[in-house]
Amino acid sequence: MNTEAVKCDCCASDETQKLEQITNVIDLYKNKSGSLIQILHLAQQIYGHLPLKLQEYIANSLGIPLSEVSGVVTFYSFFTTKPRGKHTIRVCLGTACYVRGGKKLVERLEELLNIQIGETTEDGRFTFEIARCIGACGLAPAIMIDDVVYKQVNVNKLESILSKY
């Protein structure tokens, strides 16, 4: 990939390092059949997301069409082409959480974060998503921030929970 395409002035050396790591991952896996998903996983871990330029670079390095790479990226929901926030907030809207106020939590978080579900805050701090049961039904409604589960959450607790991040 032309590294200029994904560089920014503030973190050029960081970008270069990430691209070197991704190149190493590709070299390591490129002769193993069925390794595309593994490469994409690792590339996303390193880079944070999979923009088109990075997909092109991976496709060229593997000698496969861009459409094959893009097809995999768009098929699996765990791949993302947009930058994610530093923290991921997931509000559970499984049945137990939904009937005990999960929807109100979503509405309040949309206000507090000033974004909709699926979006990332402008400061890059939070990505906001929905979950379908996170295993805390007995203490619903529940939310998760990264891998921490908050149980029996109500709209009044949200600000103090967010302030920890």
Ligand code: FES
């Ligand atoms: S439905 Fe929300 S934790 Fe199970």
